Amino acid sequence: MKTTIPTDVLSAAIAAVRAKSPLVHNITNYVVMNNSANALLAMGASPVMAHWVSEMEEMTAIAGALVLNIGTLDDKWIDGMLVAGKAALRRGIPVVLDPVGAGATSQRTQTALKIIDQCRPTIIRGNASEIMALVDASVKSKGVDSNASSDDAVGSAKQLASVTGAVVVISGDTDYITNGTDVYTVQGGSPMMTSVTGMGCTSTALVGAFAAVESNPMVAATAAMAVMSLAGERAVACSRGNGSLQMNFLDELYTLTPDTL
């Protein structure tokens, strides 16, 4: 793993998550809930999954960060996301958006844009197709997988960051993290990670954990992607298929300490 942020900054961010154990409120998709919760626990954070509109104000109020993930949307969940997202905005709690499948259907693209408009996320993380679709409605995704390389989406990411004020993360062979001006990168990981469902969603959840303890969103997002990359390449080295990779990835996150960098 290689990244543009210094090792001591990365170590400090990891130490902060482990020390403060932030509560991360996730409104996320059914496919990844178990793994996202376990990844947050492995990192030292405290996850809660809750989407009921009636408890959104109260639940978001006690959280250190809010993660909104549109992977398995429907009307009621959008209602919950908007109430939670606006509560977080009002209270200054960082909101992290994962626009899963933007570009696959127009409903997803529009929902992601509505969340961006109403909840002003601090950080948006997607794959190349998803980020490009948020800037250009003619870009199509293959379901939840990307049709494009992350290298091709840097221009779109910078544009999206400039327009929205969010830090934008494109994950891929190289991860790019931009505020519209600066571009940080993370290199590493392994293509085999795409064979485990929801690894992108896991990275978004970890971005939430880091955003809860680190006030600079460029650093928070880069630290999360670096941790994903590092744990991923270590897990790939001892995995025979995507079943063991899913498990080993959690074990690598769990055993990762500021010192092991």
Place this chain on the structure above:
Amino acid sequence: MKTTIPTDVLSAAIAAVRAKSPLVHNITNYVVMNNSANALLAMGASPVMAHWVSEMEEMTAIAGALVLNIGTLDDKWIDGMLVAGKAALRRGIPVVLDPVGAGATSQRTQTALKIIDQCRPTIIRGNASEIMALVDASVKSKGVDSNASSDDAVGSAKQLASVTGAVVVISGDTDYITNGTDVYTVQGGSPMMTSVTGMGCTSTALVGAFAAVESNPMVAATAAMAVMSLAGERAVACSRGNGSLQMNFLDELYTLTPDTL
């Protein structure tokens, strides 16, 4: 594993899934979403899980197959299934139905029959009790588990195939695949596979992947059941309990190539 279709046909089907990586749209139950997605990825397909009625037309339109699984039903999900299923029917995209728990409650049996009536599935896969309950409403299931052997359901499967025009698959110690006239079989697997929740649902998801690339539904369904059986018996051989079996099964699917047959 022993099956009635020739090894080269089976190898070609596996190669086709890996080469074409079809998008499989799943409207499936909460229990198995993560494992079904990972099994599809392990096989080389591209899964998407989506159920929101507003995006069903658009999502199904880009898919190579649609899998409908009634494991954790409610009204909204039935609406989504019917819209997606009718869109697939209109566009000639194969629909695969898993009537989970038909025979456990009358609502489940009736919902499965309504989907069959309105969406005309290409392939229906269930356990013995479920298939029998779709033909004879007096047959009862023990929740989502079967009370009967697959051998006892062959007559019902042939009748269901004849009436509906679907290829019908009964999974069990021997898997039977029938179009109402011909009956193909797959033998192998292991009784220990029933200790992992949702292995039947996984097989239905794989049937979807094969149906997306293989126009003969008898071959598609048999290939999927053969792959399940083969990966299952290999995984059982190196598993200590149902936890490791769930993981090893994915690894075996992941490493399976046309040549390893």
Place this chain on the structure above:
Amino acid sequence: MKTTIPTDVLSAAIAAVRAKSPLVHNITNYVVMNNSANALLAMGASPVMAHWVSEMEEMTAIAGALVLNIGTLDDKWIDGMLVAGKAALRRGIPVVLDPVGAGATSQRTQTALKIIDQCRPTIIRGNASEIMALVDASVKSKGVDSNASSDDAVGSAKQLASVTGAVVVISGDTDYITNGTDVYTVQGGSPMMTSVTGMGCTSTALVGAFAAVESNPMVAATAAMAVMSLAGERAVACSRGNGSLQMNFLDELYTLTPDTL
């Protein structure tokens, strides 16, 4: 693992679950459905996950126990829980309640109290904060994690048991099981178990399996907690992180026999 119930009583309870394979109807949260189902299968029970209000009467009627878990609530699910819970009460089927996150939001506390009022659960299992919040609305939880030690909640548990007529279980370093008068304990397990999401929910599901075959709810609840503790400490001994722990825990449950005590 050390517990106040004799080993032969515990062995008999395990043997009864394995021999009778009770159907356990779960209305539980999205995060844990897969693991709860696999834990029930590992223990020898037959799980069904179903929440659709239209099939609740019929599904609960064929079950040996009903488990209600409020981890990822919304209105429709509450409707399903109340219909199922009242059907179980009418038919004398044991109801087990897991008040996940009571104390985190007032909606959760009130929903748990409504279920207690209308469905009269046989057994209530929670962590210390959750049990305390059901007795004193001023107690707060950190999301779904406890702020307090189980030792601090014994008084609240006894009070809750006396008022409701339920056996109350507090899980923690020491598990306490009380009917308001007697207090049984289970010691063992490992703090590492809290790094796997939904271990509490798994224990509630197992309480359901034991309650289905053992008419004394103090024995049923204690047996389930003893099994959790025993399988947990064995799994921790061979796990590197929370990924492998989640898997090894299922394997330990799967291989546990009345004799291995």
